């Protein structure tokens with residue numbers, strides 16, 4: 001039976017690189033995002049030549065009531081979960097000027113959704129005595145930035161949640177790691193003051209995950225921070 005990975009935000013950017021790499025490494029992947037056409041394109045790339053059956057799961061993470069039923073469907077369809085990558089994220093620049101509704105949407109996508117995915121994935125991982133949850137937070141989950149308080153709040157929240165779940169489930173055999181990258185070369189990095197080739201690449205995050213998954217089960221890595229060489233703040 002192949003190992004199963006659930007990757008949110010798998011349709012483009014960092015999530016697509018992670019889903020592609022994990023499929024290359026033999027995982028059956030459940031891809032989650034909103035845009036069906038992008039997901040279908042990603043899934044057919046993953047499946048090419050492999051014979052493995054990945055799944056496309058169209059879901060808006062801001063619709064938090066839909067996440068539990070969607071996870072039930074994914075777990076039934078794939079039969080198990082070995083790796084959960086909470087990667088999907090929303091970024092709207094803004095601090096106290098931001099309408100509260102925009103903050104609420106970011107909190108749902110960046111914090112409540114990972115909470116609900118973990119709520120569904122941790123019991124089967126605990127029952128099988130193994131599993132790895134990877135939460136893609138941000139450098140903005142460790143450092144505050146003027147004018148970006150809403151996004152920063154959502155990512156600080158995710159880092160704190162991740163650390164708490166890490167401590168709660170470690171001895172049950174489940175590893176939990178938050179990855180905190182600086183600017184990474186995707187559509188979301190539209191505000192970067194650095195050129196695309198001066199910042200982190202999605203492949204760097206995939207390689208970080210591959211390294212985490214290769215470690216022996218006695219080891220835990222709570223948090224990994226990736227910074228750009230020319231980091232300016």
Ligand SMILES: NC(=O)c1ccc[n+]([C@@H]2O[C@H](COP(=O)([O-])OP(=O)(O)OC[C@H]3O[C@@H](n4cnc5c(N)ncnc54)[C@H](OP(=O)(O)O)[C@@H]3O)[C@@H](O)[C@H]2O)c1
Nearest residue numbers: 009011012013014033034035061088089138183184186188
């Ligand atoms: N790029 C950076 O500089 C950077 C730095 C640090 C951390 N991060 C974090 O890395 C993660 C991935 O970001 P990225 O750079 O790869 O961004 P991206 O290229 O914009 O990709 C975001 C992914 O998340 C999905 N997504 C967004 N909102 C969603 C929603 N409401 N429901 C379901 N899926 C949703 C998107 O698919 P659909 O649009 O089809 O839903 C897409 O697959 C995010 O958590 C982000 O905060 C990024």
